[in-house]
Amino acid sequence: MKHIYQQGSDPHAPTLLLLHGTGGTERDLLPLAEMIDPTASVLSVRGNILENGMPRFFRRLAEGVFDEEDLIFRTHELHDFVQKSAEQYGFDAKRVVAVGYSNGANIAASMMFHIPGALKGAILHHPMVPRRGIALPDLAGTPVFIGAGRNDPICSPEESEELTKLLEGAGAKVFVHWEDHGHQLTRTEVAAAAKWYKEQIAGQD
Ligand code: MLT
Secondary structure (H helix, E strand, O other), X not given: OOEEEEOOOOOOOOEEEEEOOOOOOOOOOHHHHHHHOOOOEEEEEOOOEEEOXXXXXXXXXXXXXXXXXXXXXXXXXXXXXXXXXXXXXXXXXXXXXEEEEXXXXXXXXHHHHHOOOOOOEEEEEOOOOOOOXXXXXXXXXXXXXXXXXXXXXXXXXXXXXXXXXXXXXXXXXXXXXXXXXXXXXXXXXHHXXXXXXXXXXXXXX
């Protein structure tokens, strides 16, 4: 997959897996990694799907309606890519923290829904429920930050709450940060994620 890898200065820090929103690229979230953990290694990936020229991580049938078969295939494809990258670049595949926005947050959530131990933690900016009606793997103690908008027309507050309950039901330790805005990613939300990361992830094994 098209990607950028940046070796971090702290070998004990987790590796940040950056996953952009629809129409983005692997460059988009690099400033977030800088705010969240400037010492961590970064693997920033471009989604393999093109929708009218816009990169995405999986196909959708309509706005908010996912192609489940493709979602599952692409979730495993991304996970396999992370495993191979860990071998190639020499980072610990068991210590990967996803940072995703919108479509990127959705595939990060899908990794947690489908693949046990895929992520050590996740920062999900404006995620949706990736799939309904399936049993989740054991996520005991997995720290998850959800950034949600009270006026988000794409990921409604109800859907953010539903995702929180599903992750908590599997044992994840979820923190939800609410903004009064819509689907956009604000600086205050990223600052809240950075603060949460320092408390919940940095320096923990
Ligand atoms: C999706 O398709 O993943 C969501 O609708 C978010 C987005 O617009 O990318």
